[in-house]
Amino acid sequence: xVQLQESGPGLVKPxxxxxxxxxxxxxxISSGSYYWSWIRQPAGxxxxxxxxxxxxxxxxxNPSLKSRVTISVDTxxxxxxxxxxxxxxxxxxxxxxxxxxxxxxxFDPWGQGTLVTVSS
Amino acid sequence: QSVLTxxxxxxxxxxxxxxxxxxxxxxxxxxxYAYWYQQLPGTxxxxxxxxxxxxxxxxxxxxxxxxxGTSASLAISGLRSEDEADYYCATWDDSLxxxxxxxxxKLTVL
Numbered sequence: 001x002v003q004l005q006e007s008g009p010g011l012v013k014p015x016x017x018x019x020x021x022x023x024x025x026x027x028x029i030s031s032g033s034y035y036w037s038w039i040r041q042p043a044g045x046x047x048x049x050x051x052x053x054x055x056x057x058x059x060x061x062n063p064s065l066k067s068r069v070t071i072s073v074d075t076x077x078x079x080x081x082x083x084x085x086x087x088x089x090x091x092x093x094x095x096x097x098x099x100x101x102x103x104x105x106x107f108d109p110w111g112q113g114t115l116v117t118v119s120s
Numbered sequence: 121q122s123v124l125t126x127x128x129x130x131x132x133x134x135x136x137x138x139x140x141x142x143x144x145x146x147x148x149x150x151x152x153y154a155y156w157y158q159q160l161p162g163t164x165x166x167x168x169x170x171x172x173x174x175x176x177x178x179x180x181x182x183x184x185x186x187x188x189g190t191s192a193s194l195a196i197s198g199l200r201s202e203d204e205a206d207y208y209c210a211t212w213d214d215s216l217x218x219x220x221x222x223x224x225x226k227l228t229v230l
Contacts, residue, residue: 037219046122047157047165047208049219062218096164105212106155108176110164 002027004097004111012091012118018084022097022111023077030055030075035100037107038071038082040093048093052100053080087118123148124209124222131228137197140225142209144190148220152212154192156185159206159224168207169194196227204229 008020022036029036037052051061053071061069065084073080084091094115098107125143132138142154156169167176172187182198192211196203209222 046224047210047221049221052219060217063216104170105153106167106170107157107165107210108167110166113164 002099002109004099004109006095006097006111006114008114008116010115010117012087012116013120014088014118015086018082018087018091018116018118020082020095020097020114020116021079022081023079024099025078028075029073029078029080033102035102036071036073036080037098037100039096039098039107039110040091041096041113042090042093050082050084050095089118092116092118122223123213123216123220124211126207126209126222126225128223129226129228131230132196132199133230134199134201136199137195138199138227139196140194140207140209140227142192142194142222144192144211146190147215148190148211148213149187149192150190151214154185154187155210156192156194157208157210159208161205165208199229201229203227 003025005023012018034055035052038050041047051069051071053059053073059071068085070083094113096113097111100107153171157165158168159165169185173185184195186193207225213220
């Protein structure tokens with residue numbers, strides 16, 4: 001059974017770059033036709049899809065964040081990563097990673113989430 | 121403001137039937153399936169309904185989904201206290217080429 005686990009700094013200064021990693025266990029990140037997504041949720045608010053990377057390496061990003069987001073994959077470590085540049089307090093949120101696929105185009109499973117606070 | 125519109129709250133007493141709506145557009149629910157996620161307090165969202173009306177294994181048949189035109193609905197019958205959670209609808213937006221979520225509905229079991 002595939003499991004996802006987010007990791008990274010819990011505190012980032014304004015204007016800096018937020019970097020998170022999602023480690024995939026129980027299966028290979030490069031096998032099958034899967035999308036690996038990042039989704040975030042500010043405290044007390046709803047979910048926002050940030051973007052995804054396909055097994056082949058192609059990416060899709062939320063247009064509202066596209067200019068600041070990069071998602072990449074490291075198959076040797078069975079991980080995929082998120083970089084969000086020029087962060088502000090509005091980027092403070094719980095960040096989740098999740099898997100979907102072409103055949104099963106829904107988010108399942110999800111990681112447990114990691115809180116990132118943007119503050120000086 | 122979310123691309124998909126949900127009521128911010130819903131409530132019911134144990135045993136009642138509750139419906140949560142999700143309103144979209146021709147580029148969202150009008151062309152694509154709706155998905156529903158349940159988020160219990162302090163936990164990650166969990167898939168509750170896929171392809172508008174399909175339940176993953178393990179989800180009780182008290183939960184049902186439907187879609188009509190540009191809207192989708194989630195119905196919960198025989199309401200139980202453990203159903204108290206936030207519920208989110210989601211779909212692919214063909215115009216944005218992005219996944220979009222509703223703002224979420226907080227369900228309270230009175």
